[in-house]
Amino acid sequence: MLGFLKNPVVVTAEINLNLVVLTVMGLISRLWGLSYPRAVVFDEVYYGQFVSLYMKRIFFVDDSGPPLGHMLLALGGYLGGFDGNFLWNRIGAEYSMNVPVWSLRFLPALAGALCIPLAYQILVELQFSHCAALGAALLILLENSLITQSRFMLLESILIFFILLAVLSYLKFYNLQRHRVKYMGLFTYMLLLAIAGLHFWHMLGDRNLSNVSLVCHFLARGLTLLVIPVAMYLSFFFVHLTLLYRSGPHDQIMTSAFQASLEGGLARITQGQPLEVAYGSQITLRNVLGKPMQCWLHSHTNTYPIRYENGRGSSHQQQVTCYPFKDVNNWWIVKDPGMQQLVVSNPPRPVRHGHIVQLVHGITTRYLNTHDVAAPLSPHSQEVSCYIDYNISMPAQNLWRVEIVNRESDTDVWKTILSEVRFVHVNTSAVLKLSGASLPEWGYRQLEVVGEKLSKGYHQSMVWNVEEHRYGKSQEQKEREVELHSPTRMDISKNLSFMAKFTELQWKILTLKNEDTEHKYSSSALDWITMDTNIAYWLHPTSGAQIHLLGNVCTWASANIAAVVYTCLSLWYLIRRRRKIYDIPEDAWQLWVSAGQICVGGWVVNYLPFFLMEKTLFLYHYLPALTFQILLIPIVLQHLSDHLCRSLLSKSMFNALIVAWFSSVCFAYRTFSPVTYGEPLSVAELKDLRWKDSWNILIRKQ
């Protein structure tokens, strides 16, 4: 027990000085002059908004990925005491004094710097020499594009950090496990899962292991590789949703139920509404689709023009549209066809799934109607109108069956906000639908609503939900109008569970399409390999100082060559091995294969998916893939020197070549470091830097 009395407590620390020096150099390269320029640089304008929203606890949706990255950036802002008051509207805008630039940029820079020791460790874990590991770390250190990307409030360096960390953890685990920032992390995760699967498959072949221990191995891997990441992923969203409880600019993307769970916004109106829709309820109906914009079923006194521009006729009845703004004309009253009254009886009689109702427009008291007349813009569908009796043998057809889409049983009550409802026309079985087209001038550019005859299955454009709701009390039309104009009041709260919120938010993130498909600096995935494009991040308003995302030309070229050499050599070895000719020892082959799995695999899974993506792509999307490709360079070099340079002479020549090559990498780094760090340059110097015609170096006209 008291062993320490007899023997002294000895702590033996083994410090790899290489690693320490590399880390320090990394920190210097990434942190030096971090708060320069004191202006919004490129995508900071985008991420900055989210940081501000975090600081103000306002809810937002960002389709670029799960919230961990944003939260880390916000953490930097929080630690720096940022109050969120800054207008992120323009790249190049000067930061005001309340913005803690240094601390906002610190975390990404730190992550970027730590990638260097991680690269070192990964190569060591892959059983390569310290020399190769040192090479990998130096290449990452001297990669201009990684430096630029780390030095600003951007997510890529954090992403790369976590990817490398995950790879390293798995390697450590295998020689003796995961997080997400952006969805690109997912691909690396898949790669690791595949590799783990492969390792397990080999383990299955090991007949020495008992079945029980195999099951244990399998469960342990399942737990660490599946359950823990999922749990962490959920926890990020939990923190995200807990932090952001106020309503904000992206509310309208979400369903009414979600909006109502946020403080302010819709909740202010809907709080305390009666839950069950009853005969006589006054309601507003929101289309669930929310595209092209959120809108509410609407009508107004204007009628459809007798003849449209193309000569087709209409019923000339009152227009029914979908209107994207709150308006008193969005109110409808649910009426029992069998009774005259428009008020809620006591006790209220709730409307259930399958019930037949009439919908009365609150202000004009006309009935929602559809008939076999072609809709104004979608001639294959029926026109929907509010019925006016012109006495021309066109009878009113105003009965609608309420179908609750998300019902649990067939006797479910129609609930405010929560129920998603289809209105099926009783006479023609057409379904009330938002067509998505916007009406011409006569319809005030509001959105067209039609009766869809061929109701092909479920589509959100045919589904509506009650948003605002109250029990109507006034029997007289005048009083009712006053009632419709007054805001709703009453008090009960509706809370969504975390899982419901999570599923909805996750679904929206995945399906949200950014309409803005073009950007001045966007590029195609093919341009990246050869670095045909660059991105101008920032330009000094007066001097020629500028910052570009521009890689180390030398490193990029070598990385490509390394990938080609690796592939060719592997194919060669594979074919030769198939013929039972073994060029290299078995353990060297295993090393070569496992290094390739990680590096080439990492490059492939982080690069190829971009060819299938339809979103706007930028050069910085390539950086995670590039990191893996860079790790491949020392691997290939060491392999060449170990196994292909047999004589002493060729070995020393090879070493000399490596030294020459490495100095050219250093030279390229030095040459482009002014645009990496934003040092002022003269026009002539800038022109010299334009090594490729396609590069966009900004030169001021004198």
Added chain:
Amino acid sequence: MPAAGGGRAGSGPLRQRGTRRLQGAPPASALSPRPPAGWRAALGLVTLLSFASRFHRLPEPPHVCWDETHFGKMGSYYINRTFFFDVHPPLGKMLIGLAGYLSGYDGTFPFQKPGDRYEQHNYMGMRGFCAFLGSCLVPFAYLTVLELSKSLPAALLTAFILIFDTGCITLSQYILLDPILMFFLMGAVLSMVKCNSCADRPFSASWWLWLSLTGVNLAGAMGVKFVGLFVVLLVGLNTIYDLWDLLGDLNLSLVMFGKHFLARVLCLILLPLTLYMAMFAVHFAVLNKSGPGDGFFSSAFQSQLIGNNLHNVSIPEHLAYGSVVTMKNLRMAGGYLHSHWHLYPEGVGARQQQVTAYLHKDLNNLWIIKKHDSNTADLSDSSSPVEFVRHGDIIRLEHKETSRNLHSHQHEAPLTRKHFQVTGYGINGTGDSNDFWRIEVVGRRTGKLIKVLRSKIRLMHVATGCILGSTGKTLPKWGWEQVEVTCTPYVKETPNSLWNFEDHINPKLPNISLDVLKPSFAEILLESHMVMIRGNSGLKPKDNEVTSKPWHWPINYQGLRFSGVNETDYRVYLLGNPVVWWLNLFTIGLYLLIAISTAVALKRGVQLTSEHKELSRVVLCGGGQVALGWLLHYLPFFMMGRVLYFHHYFPAMLFSSMLTGITWDTLLKFFSQFLSPSTKARRVYGVGILALILLIMYSFYLFHPLSYGMIGPMASDPSSPMAGLRWMDSWEF
């Protein structure tokens, strides 16, 4: 029953090569299991049933159904030899045209819209041809499964699934590309499987026959629709595996391996490629008259078509001031420089008149060439001498219909933000200095004249130094979905920024008959592929449109209306037999389970009896091959951006049905082996297979009106005979 342990013949790509040398001594034929007795009789039976089911009520309904309106029309185009454009390669439509021609159809029926009655026109030849190919699918699938599993019941089960699937019947009964595509596809699979089982006697006559048949069928599949690419992939993977196997066989000398390799290159690459090009050659040879597809192609191509205004053209050769011209972009499927009265909308650059590239011939494509500094009056003066435009001149282009000048300025272009916007500007030809363009001929010196059609020219904007080009991106609705035209500041030489003059009208100049530079066949081929690929990617679904999603398909979520909507119409609804489809779906899950447990058992070295070894070989090799086929024909659709339809799943469904046959056969065999007395075991096995077949036949009896036509109330009406059969709300019959 197959002989135990004889794993060589009929083995798929996953066969274990270890057995090759062990079996070297006895003659291979002695070991390879003979095909089960009675397979010929069974083949005859299923073929008969298949033909009967496909040809039953074939003439009904006697009007145009669904896509017949396209493919029938295209068949007519071949008969009339009119040039048209379609997103699919030509073989399928050529065959339809040929079938029509041989059966006496004269190509006069317009095929305007679904529902048009055929009246006296002979449409049966074309339908009969498609039904014939569709009927062949069943024997093909039967033989494939027989070859893979060596089990007659498995093959019969597959055949009955396909015979009695309402979807397969419906799809085979109309003038469509799908039966033709599936015919070649199954043909390729069958030949591949047959070829694999000839692997023990390479270079024998039958080996060569099946190998080259595989190649022929691949060319056929690719020639009907680009979806044929998936089966090419399947065969490709199989071949790679095969070669890899041969490479690992050290008894085989490298020379022999080289022979194997070359044989495959010859039969699976060169042969299909030649055939593929040959069918395009026929396509272009047959279609020699101008038609609706002209504008999609380059000027050079159009000059080949009889009746096109460029055919045997005689126009003024050199460009002069005052000429009225059209300018065509030189990118593949590039349009004509076009403008119209509509303005760019608010927020898209300056609010001036739109300038676009338009694929069709139109009056709005006409431009007048003017000098930059002189007014219009003296150009129209007939007495003034003709002045030619020369390389390096600074000109103005006035849009003939709207009298606005081609104009550019430093505003962002609508889609390509790096470029400048191009607009129509000025009134009656009076504009500003941003209307000046320098005309340059590629590879010429200054002062040279500019030739119509032959000179590749580019227009450089004088004020900003940018170059007029078309980006190939489609503008949104406000631009009538025409193609964007921009002025690019990057001075790169790409076809995007090159143009030629196509029409040229100038009464003051003598017309010269031009022997236009004929495009070579390779150029035509490349061009037509570019046009097809662009056409395909242009088929995007619109917002708020209910589209079919790939995940709908295997669960038979929703069908397609082939004919008729209302109660009084003759209605045909393309929907799979739900029992068959759900059985298929369930079997895929079951197969995964069986395959994984078999693989793990083998990996763990579990001792297996010889029967079990044979079963596991069928599951992993035969089943694996078919399952791979299903994956290859299904998964890629999840990544496609274009509009998808339910019938895209049918090739995958064929594979899925074969998998069902193999899986259930194996499963029943496996279970019956637990029951020791062999008679009892055989009975359980037989009853199981029979029960499945009867189930399928009964469900077909229930659902057959889907294919053979329904009249009367809709199924939602309780009085309809189909009333109880609307098992899913999404079915609309």
